Amino acid sequence: MFKEIIINAGEEETRVAVLENKLLAEVHIERAVGQRLVGNIFKGRIENVLPGMQAAFVDIGLEKNAFLYVEDALSPVKTNGQNNITDVVKKGQEIMVQIVKEPFGTKGPRVTTHLTMPGRYAVLMPTVDYVGISRRIEDEKERERLKEFARKVKPAGMGLIMRTMAEGLEEEELGQDIDVLVKLWRKILNKAKNSPAPNLIHRDLELIQRILRDVFDPEVNRLIVDARHEYEKIIELLDLSAPHLKCKVILEEHDNIFWEYGLEQELEKALLRKVWLKCGGYLIFDQTEALTVIDVNTGKYVGDKNLEETVLRTNMEAAAEIGRQLRLRNIGGIIIVDFIDLEKKENRQKILQVLEEEIKKDKTKANILGITPLGLVEITRKKARPSLAEVMQKPCPYCEGRGKVLSEETVGINFKNNIYEFAARTSSPTILIEAHPAVAARLIGSGGVNLKELEQRTGKRLYIRGSTAQHIEAVTMRPLYDQAGIQAGGFQPVKRGQVLEVKIEEPHVNKLNDGIARLNGFIVDIEGAGSLVGEIVPVEVSKVYRTYARAKLVKRGV
Numbered sequence: 001m002f003k004e005i006i007i008n009a010g011e012e013e014t015r016v017a018v019l020e021n022k023l024l025a026e027v028h029i030e031r032a033v034g035q036r037l038v039g040n041i042f043k044g045r046i047e048n049v050l051p052g053m054q055a056a057f058v059d060i061g062l063e064k065n066a067f068l069y070v071e072d073a074l075s076p077v078k079t080n081g082q083n084n085i086t087d088v089v090k091k092g093q094e095i096m097v098q099i100v101k102e103p104f105g106t107k108g109p110r111v112t113t114h115l116t117m118p119g120r121y122a123v124l125m126p127t128v129d130y131v132g133i134s135r136r137i138e139d140e141k142e143r144e145r146l147k148e149f150a151r152k153v154k155p156a157g158m159g160l161i162m163r164t165m166a167e168g169l170e171e172e173e174l175g176q177d178i179d180v181l182v183k184l185w186r187k188i189l190n191k192a193k194n195s196p197a198p199n200l201i202h203r204d205l206e207l208i209q210r211i212l213r214d215v216f217d218p219e220v221n222r223l224i225v226d227a228r229h230e231y232e233k234i235i236e237l238l239d240l241s242a243p244h245l246k247c248k249v250i251l252e253e254h255d256n257i258f259w260e261y262g263l264e265q266e267l268e269k270a271l272l273r274k275v276w277l278k279c280g281g282y283l284i285f286d287q288t289e290a291l292t293v294i295d296v297n298t299g300k301y302v303g304d305k306n307l308e309e310t311v312l313r314t315n316m317e318a319a320a321e322i323g324r325q326l327r328l329r330n331i332g333g334i335i336i337v338d339f340i341d342l343e344k345k346e347n348r349q350k351i352l353q354v355l356e357e358e359i360k361k362d363k364t365k366a367n368i369l370g371i372t373p374l375g376l377v378e379i380t381r382k383k384a385r386p387s388l389a390e391v392m393q394k395p396c397p398y399c400e401g402r403g404k405v406l407s408e409e410t411v412g413i414n415f416k417n418n419i420y421e422f423a424a425r426t427s428s429p430t431i432l433i434e435a436h437p438a439v440a441a442r443l444i445g446s447g448g449v450n451l452k453e454l455e456q457r458t459g460k461r462l463y464i465r466g467s468t469a470q471h472i473e474a475v476t477m478r479p480l481y482d483q484a485g486i487q488a489g490g491f492q493p494v495k496r497g498q499v500l501e502v503k504i505e506e507p508h509v510n511k512l513n514d515g516i517a518r519l520n521g522f523i524v525d526i527e528g529a530g531s532l533v534g535e536i537v538p539v540e541v542s543k544v545y546r547t548y549a550r551a552k553l554v555k556r557g558v
Helices: 140-153 171-193 207-214 228-241 243-248 263-269 307-329 345-359 388-392 408-425 437-444 446-458 483-488
Strands: 003-009 013-020 023-031 041-050 055-059 066-069 094-101 110-112 122-125 131-133 159-162 199-202 222-225 249-251 274-276 282-287 291-297 333-338 366-371 376-381 430-435 461-466 475-480 499-503 515-519 522-527 536-544 548-553
Touching: 003 207, 003 228, 013 207, 023 207, 023 263, 023 307, 023 388, 041 066, 066 094, 122 171, 131 140, 140 159, 140 171, 171 199, 207 228, 222 228, 222 243, 228 243, 228 249, 243 249, 282 307, 291 307, 307 345, 307 388, 345 366, 345 376, 408 430, 408 437, 408 446, 408 475, 430 437, 437 446, 437 461, 446 461, 461 522, 499 515, 522 536
Parallel strands: 003 222, 066 110, 131 159, 222 249, 291 333, 430 461, 522 548
Antiparallel strands: 003 013, 013 023, 041 055, 041 094, 041 199, 055 066, 094 110, 122 159, 274 282, 282 291, 333 376, 366 376, 430 475, 499 536, 515 522, 536 548
């Protein structure tokens, strides 16, 4: 597999893309505002102890208190499921904790007392006596060698986990990495001893440094960076930690290297709800705070043999793409995949095998819990940092995260009563109603039939103006007391015989040969302009009505 890392070091944000065989597999984004908190170590103070939740809230100096669950406050050897949080911590107690989960929405960060300090080849666990080996190292002899080495060099009472990049390395190189971690831990202890609570004791590495530590290994074919100052920093760091990898670092100075490699478009696709498969099928992603549902559909793919074969191919391709999308979108929590139903059990097993193979590439812990007869697969994936969507997007201020808005028919019907009530309260003979163009068209009706009905019911003269600035679910109304105010307000912005240039926005709904232009929301119906959508043309106004005007095309120069 050809693997590369591309780094875009901007002024306001740093972005790192991991590509596998030219396909975008992972994206990491870190911004100057709202830096990553996971991995940071704090000296905090217990603010509240909640026996009913078996948890405590810890003041660590951030906007929201951190959440400490009882299992995260105990030494693993003492955990037996019967411990009470009140026996572990007390209100006002000072405690050293590490953030393991970023704050999300209204929730503060989650913390643990089981501190971990990752190096390039090992992870030091200063609060627990333990030895572990990365599950990605499969050779049993190598696992045993590393385990024996870890037992020999680890400080008394502390733990070590040997990382994947430790495989095959000499003991001297491994020992140097562990020595650095032990010295760092001593500095952290010393700072904690002399610092008040709450206080930040240790900040984890910045994004590029973490990528060099956690991702940039001998399997990576090249690392490309677009800023000289970051290139020089990378070379300096590799001089100390992995000089054999320096030859793989390339400087390509671009204004935006993501554009050069087509990654901006891929990022946009990674935020879409629908993901197309090569075969013509597609996936639908519906993401909530705790649960993500992925639906698999055959789409345009009809196959060429039989239904089972068509469904199997779609599901197999979907399984591989789902594994990639989970990493790319950084989706965590519970994930439910609704694969298309298959008759044969062996075919369902093939889908799981493909999914498991793709999940193995994921450094974030994920578990596949099997497939049901209905074709549903449940996956759990650790959620330590915000998803790509949470980093790059925010809830829509209009639909507030619903993903849907009221239709123009619903808004038009609902606001009829509002218009009646407003008309009854005002003494003005004329009312201006502003609405989204689609809603305005619904209120006016074909040939103005709905407008006439509204005027008869209210006993008022109504001006209905469409405005693209108006939210589709909102209609505003205000009284107009004289004809001069109507003209000054631009509610009839054109006069008969006036020649002006307008942009044709769309064909007329009923008269397709005509085109529609708008001036401050006022509709101009232009005869014979239906094929000129997008063009700016000169027109002469022939008739002016209250809600729209008619015009004719004029030859340029006339």
